[in-house]
Amino acid sequence: MSDLLERERPAPAGVLAQLCAGEVCTVAQALIGWVVRHGETAGVIVETEAYHESEPACHAFVGRTRRTATLFGPPGIAYVYRSYGVHTMLNVVAEPDGIGAGVLIRALEPLEGVELMRLRRGRERVEELCSGPGKLTQALGIELGHNGGDLSVGPVTITPGVGPPPAIIGSRRIGITKAVELPWRFSVAGSRFVSRARGAA
DNA sequence: CATGGGATTGACT
DNA sequence: GTCAATCCCATGC
Numbered sequence: 001m002s003d004l005l006e007r008e009r010p011a012p013a014g015v016l017a018q019l020c021a022g023e024v025c026t027v028a029q030a031l032i033g034w035v036v037r038h039g040e041t042a043g044v045i046v047e048t049e050a051y052h053e054s055e056p057a058c059h060a061f062v063g064r065t066r067r068t069a070t071l072f073g074p075p076g077i078a079y080v081y082r083s084y085g086v087h088t089m090l091n092v093v094a095e096p097d098g099i100g101a102g103v104l105i106r107a108l109e110p111l112e113g114v115e116l117m118r119l120r121r122g123r124e125r126v127e128e129l130c131s132g133p134g135k136l137t138q139a140l141g142i143e144l145g146h147n148g149g150d151l152s153v154g155p156v157t158i159t160p161g162v163g164p165p166p167a168i169i170g171s172r173r174i175g176i177t178k179a180v181e182l183p184w185r186f187s188v189a190g191s192r193f194v195s196r197a198r199g200a201a
Numbered sequence: 202c203a204t205g206g207g208a209t210t211g212a213c214t
Numbered sequence: 215g216t217c218a219a220t221c222c223c224a225t226g227c
Binding site: 049059106132133173174 | 206207
């Protein structure tokens with residue numbers, strides 16, 4: 001219905017870092033429509049969530065530790081971690097160096113390498129390839145070793161999309177137990193590629 | 202060194 | 215709707 005018929009375009013040096021240096025909720029919305037690529041697989045971002053050191057749902061809330069060091073670093077860097085011992089999550093570090101904040105990439109609209117995504121996911125339907133934070137990292141082959149990597153350099157990259165920015169809906173973040181009231185989840189209105197809150201319509 | 206808790210997903214009742 | 219899988223890492227003794 002509202003599929004994004006976009007393709008990535010090269011970004012001038014420093015564009016991603018400059019964008020990500022802004023306020024994290026602004027960054028989370030601005031990244032929608034951008035393209036995540038790893039090798040031959042790529043997808044358009046259709047859902048994000050913002051996390052900031054000032055609120056307890058953010059890993060950086062506890063301060064700078066080995067785990068959160070990346071979050072406190074410069075913007076535009078990948079923060080990758082393992083969740084529930086099973087799934088890998090991809091975040092983009094936001095806000096200036098020294099502030100712990102990041103944007104969780106929660107869903108992509110598959111753009112290239114769909115057959116490889118199907119192979120990695122063991123699913124056929126395109127709607128089931130990247131419609132969740134653990135799913136998209138599996139589909140793109142993103143792993144813990146990508147933590148700390150510069151997303152403007154690669155191997156995992158995030159580059160601008162093409163075309164008008166899509167209409168964005170704000171809502172509550174999913175799967176957390178603290179600061180649940182903050183409307184810091186952002187998704188493309190009407191997209192069939194966004195994740196589903198457990199049991200939601 | 203031991204313990205406990207997840208920014209989830211898929212299978213099953 | 216319910217539940218287990220599975221491991222990294224922060225915390226505490």
